[in-house]
Amino acid sequence: MRTTTRRGRVAIVLLSSLFASVFALAHPVTGSANSLPYYHLPWVYGSSHTVSQGNGGSFSHQVGTQGQYAWDFAGDAFTVASARPGTVKAIQQGYGPGGCDASKENMANYVVVRSTEGDGVTVHDALYLHLAQNSVSSYVSMNAAIPASMPIARADSSGYVCGAHLHFMVMNPCSGVWWCWSVPSSFVDPDVLRQNADGIPRANQTVQSNNSIERIDAMMRGADGQLYQKYWRPSGGNNWCDPCNPVAWTAMPPGVTSFVSDPAAVWWSADTRMEVLVEGNDGNLWDHYEQPGGQGWQSLGPYPGGAVVSDTPAVAAPMVGSRIDVFVVRGGQLSWKHWGGSQTACWTNCSWESVPAAPVSLISHPAAIWFYQGATPTIEVFADGSDYNDYVIWYQNGSWSNWNNLGPYPQAYPLSHYGAGPAASVWPDGSRLDEYVSARDDGLEYFKYWTGQPSDCWIGCWFDVGHQTSQPVTAVSDPGVVWWPWSGLRRIDFLFQGSDSRLHGRYWISSGQADWYDLGPWPAGAGTSNAPAIAAWR
Amino acid sequence: MMSRREASRAVTLTVAGVLLAGCGDAVGAAPNDFQQSQFAASTSSPSSSTAATWARYDDPTYGFSISYPVSMAFRRDGGVSGTDLLEVYRVVDPLYLNGYPPGQIELAIYKRDSDLLTSWIGAHSGRAGTTKLSRYWAPPSNVTPITVGGHTAVMFEWVPDIGDRTIHAVAFFSGKSYVLIVEWWSSVQLYASVLRPIHARMLNELKI
Numbered sequence: 001m002r003t004t005t006r007r008g009r010v011a012i013v014l015l016s017s018l019f020a021s022v023f024a025l026a027h028p029v030t031g032s033a034n035s036l037p038y039y040h041l042p043w044v045y046g047s048s049h050t051v052s053q054g055n056g057g058s059f060s061h062q063v064g065t066q067g068q069y070a071w072d073f074a075g076d077a078f079t080v081a082s083a084r085p086g087t088v089k090a091i092q093q094g095y096g097p098g099g100c101d102a103s104k105e106n107m108a109n110y111v112v113v114r115s116t117e118g119d120g121v122t123v124h125d126a127l128y129l130h131l132a133q134n135s136v137s138s139y140v141s142m143n144a145a146i147p148a149s150m151p152i153a154r155a156d157s158s159g160y161v162c163g164a165h166l167h168f169m170v171m172n173p174c175s176g177v178w179w180c181w182s183v184p185s186s187f188v189d190p191d192v193l194r195q196n197a198d199g200i201p202r203a204n205q206t207v208q209s210n211n212s213i214e215r216i217d218a219m220m221r222g223a224d225g226q227l228y229q230k231y232w233r234p235s236g237g238n239n240w241c242d243p244c245n246p247v248a249w250t251a252m253p254p255g256v257t258s259f260v261s262d263p264a265a266v267w268w269s270a271d272t273r274m275e276v277l278v279e280g281n282d283g284n285l286w287d288h289y290e291q292p293g294g295q296g297w298q299s300l301g302p303y304p305g306g307a308v309v310s311d312t313p314a315v316a317a318p319m320v321g322s323r324i325d326v327f328v329v330r331g332g333q334l335s336w337k338h339w340g341g342s343q344t345a346c347w348t349n350c351s352w353e354s355v356p357a358a359p360v361s362l363i364s365h366p367a368a369i370w371f372y373q374g375a376t377p378t379i380e381v382f383a384d385g386s387d388y389n390d391y392v393i394w395y396q397n398g399s400w401s402n403w404n405n406l407g408p409y410p411q412a413y414p415l416s417h418y419g420a421g422p423a424a425s426v427w428p429d430g431s432r433l434d435e436y437v438s439a440r441d442d443g444l445e446y447f448k449y450w451t452g453q454p455s456d457c458w459i460g461c462w463f464d465v466g467h468q469t470s471q472p473v474t475a476v477s478d479p480g481v482v483w484w485p486w487s488g489l490r491r492i493d494f495l496f497q498g499s500d501s502r503l504h505g506r507y508w509i510s511s512g513q514a515d516w517y518d519l520g521p522w523p524a525g526a527g528t529s530n531a532p533a534i535a536a537w538r
Numbered sequence: 539m540m541s542r543r544e545a546s547r548a549v550t551l552t553v554a555g556v557l558l559a560g561c562g563d564a565v566g567a568a569p570n571d572f573q574q575s576q577f578a579a580s581t582s583s584p585s586s587s588t589a590a591t592w593a594r595y596d597d598p599t600y601g602f603s604i605s606y607p608v609s610m611a612f613r614r615d616g617g618v619s620g621t622d623l624l625e626v627y628r629v630v631d632p633l634y635l636n637g638y639p640p641g642q643i644e645l646a647i648y649k650r651d652s653d654l655l656t657s658w659i660g661a662h663s664g665r666a667g668t669t670k671l672s673r674y675w676a677p678p679s680n681v682t683p684i685t686v687g688g689h690t691a692v693m694f695e696w697v698p699d700i701g702d703r704t705i706h707a708v709a710f711f712s713g714k715s716y717v718l719i720v721e722w723w724s725s726v727q728l729y730a731s732v733l734r735p736i737h738a739r740m741l742n743e744l745k746i
Contacts, residue, residue: 059637059638060638060700060702062702065702066700066701066702067700067702090667091669092669094620094621094669094671095618095619095620095621095671096617096618096619096620096621097616097618097619098618099615099616099626100615100628100630100638100639101615101626101628101642101644101646102642102644102698102703102705102721102723103623103626103644103646103705103719103721104618104623104626105698105699105700106666106673106674106675106676106698106699107618107620107621107623107671107674133619133620158618160698162636162637162638162639163636163637176665176666176667177665177666177667177699178666178667178699179666179699179700179701
């Protein structure tokens with residue numbers, strides 16, 4: 001058994017200092033100082049821009065004009081990041097740089113993103129205007145769901161501009177056009193709130209963006225059958241670090257004294273809450289929701305077949321849209337229930353829906369991801385087969401595909417077989433899928449990925465990340481994995497229980513940075529071989 | 539950045555300045571073939587006293603020559619790649635060279651792809667929600683064939699998609715390859731009374 005190495009401890013220090021330095025600012029989890037629609041500043045975390053024209057500005061935001069509640073943020077060629085999650089409703093990126101000429105006023109590049117307010121009904125459109133020609137990110141396509149904090153384009157000077165800037169404003173949905181009356185809105189970035197209690201930056205103020213993740217939660221089942229939690233958030237006060245111990249998490253659901261499966265977790269943007277699903281010792285699948293201002297349990301009824309078997313569920317939800325899907329493998333086959341969507345929903349205390357039968361019996365818990373492939377909503381579910389091959393099935397346009405065999409699970413020497421549960425993550429545009437497994441024979445982490453390129457490691461391929469990057473300690477659990485935006489970059493973290501009974505993980509950032517880290521002791525004792533679940537609040 | 543009150547005062551001052559420099563004799567118009575009343579106040583030929591206050595710009599590339607008040611800056615701003623807007627010149631009070639003007643006169647040169655001006659204007663019109671790069675404006679209003687400075691032209695008005703100003707345009711063919719639009723706009727009523735006669739005189743002295 002390997003223990004935490006010096007390299008691992010260095011990783012701890014680096015990770016801790018990275019979090020401390022990058023996320024030092026106070027940051028409200030959600031909401032704003034007033035009742036206005038709230039957004040993050042529309043550029044990547046940590047950088048600052050000056051308001052060259054504020055609400056009611058005398059140049060083009062005059063009171064009584066459509067742009068009254070707009071802001072101009074000065075700067076050229078900076079990365080514009082989504083200020084809230086939403087659905088892309090308009091894109092124009094064909095125009096070259098403009099100038100201080102009204103002749104060019106209709107030749108502006110823009111992106112419009114529609115977001116739903118907390119009441120689930122009211123929608124607002126955010127307009128990002130004067131973008132650079134052909135700079136819109138590939139995953140920003142019409143009707144695609146995009147998360148907050150993601151780069152969507154580059155600021156420039158397209159259209160009528162007398163000095164490069166980003167024009168940002170919030171509108172009620174326009175009818176067939178990309179521009180209409182702006183409505184009051186505000187920003188929740190701490191630097192804005194420090195200067196303006198109402199969250200409305202004024203002209204000439206320089207404001208720093210805190211546009212990043214709200215919070216990350218890791219959920220673990222301890223040896224005592226209880227759930228424990230570690231969380232990290234930019235505002236600090238978290239217990240993500242080592243030696244911070246996981247905290248016992250919430251009250252048990254009624255009639256449950258312990259959990260018999262590992263948890264599954266997902267951030268459900270439609271309801272602005274985290275959902276954790278886990279099997280209780282009463283044989284029911286329990287759903288816990290947690291959001292600012294409230295939390296609670298609801299029973300989703302008994303597992304298929306009704307017995308208490310200890311089957312870890314999988315859960316997936318889209319970045320936008322009122323839908324959540326949960327999966328379990330019981331009796332070697334996949335079952336499914338969901339809330340929302342156009343089909344007849346089956347959520348609490350109703351029968352499970354069937355999924356096409358797998359060609360072999362499934363011997364692991366499933367992993368599920370929800371994304372948009374282009375504009376097509378897509379669910380993919382992975383599981384290990386009794387032939388020790390990796391199987392996947394997907395759901396699009398109201399129907400399931402056939403099961404597809406992605407090839408054998410990772411096989412170390414001496415060859416042995418096992419039923420390891422996969423974990424999966426996907427970038428919201430579907431441009432990259434990652435599947436992770438902990439190999440039970442060598443205790444190392446493996447992953448495969450798909451980006452649509454011939455060189456992808458996807459079918460019949462695993463990347464031996466544990467061996468190739470000196471995994472500091474062997475894994476005794478299945479992994480949990482999450483994708484999240486990191487300061488304008490894309491980041492994947494996966495976690496697992498180490499043979500030293502500690503929670504370990506590794507991060508990878510699209511800039512190329514990657515390392516292992518150690519997040520401290522596993523809750524309530526060693527030797528549980530329980531898998532963590534991880535979710536990023538958006 | 540100027541406050542709104544400061545900007546208003548600056549507009550007032552520059553209105554007076556431009557009137558003194560460029561339009562002091564722009565009354566008592568001589569008859570000509572440009573019949574639109576909105577331009578009629580300044581249709582006289584430049585007198586010797588005004589020649590010194592107006593300059594001329596010759597553009598051999600696009601085949602036109604136009605005069606403008608020397609009190610105003612004549613700036614070449616370039617076209618927009620991805621479109622057939624090839625070049626834009628702005629005639630603006632120097633006070634507003636580093637910010638948003640309350641109004642200005644613009645010369646826009648487009649690639650010609652039609653035999654009739656009205657057809658060309660219509661072909662490049664469309665609703666604001668379309669993403670066609672060859673769409674320059676929403677369907678214009680007051681589209682009127684005219685003759686100005688001896689040239690056949692079409693006058694029209696268009697409102698940018700953001701809807702906060704009306705642009706008063708006159709379009710000409712410049713040879714077989716180009717369309718020249720000479721247009722003015724103002725977001726301040728007082729300033730409109732300055733720009734309108736300057737625009738009219740520029741049209742009358744335009745050579746294509």
